[in-house]
Amino acid sequence: MTKEEVKKKWASTRKLLEITDSEYNGVTQETANLRFIKTKLQIAVYYLQMLDEHNCEYQVPWNKEQFKWLLRKP
Incomplete structure (x- = not known):
């Protein structure tokens, strides 16, 4: 995966x-x-x-909806 592809992939999460x-x-x-x-x-x-960026294998234990739930205001 190129650096540009990686940046696009993680852009919404960083936002x-x-x-x-x-x-x-x-x-x-x-x-x-x-x-x-x-x-x-x-x-x-x-x-x-x-x-x-270095094509390593890992598993992400969360998704976009879980991020939103975590960052919600009480």
Whole structure:
């Protein structure tokens, strides 16, 4: 898989995990927790993207709907 194909594959996931200005500037515990979770998921997605670029085998334990459920606001 080429780097361009990998970037296209992970683009929607990275977009879901972008930290918005309100989340970044928020001072409540809820926004701090959301920033923490999104940051950890961004790191995981980065490493999975690197595995894809090098054609390594792995299984992703989540899908787009599970990401949305995880990042929903209570």
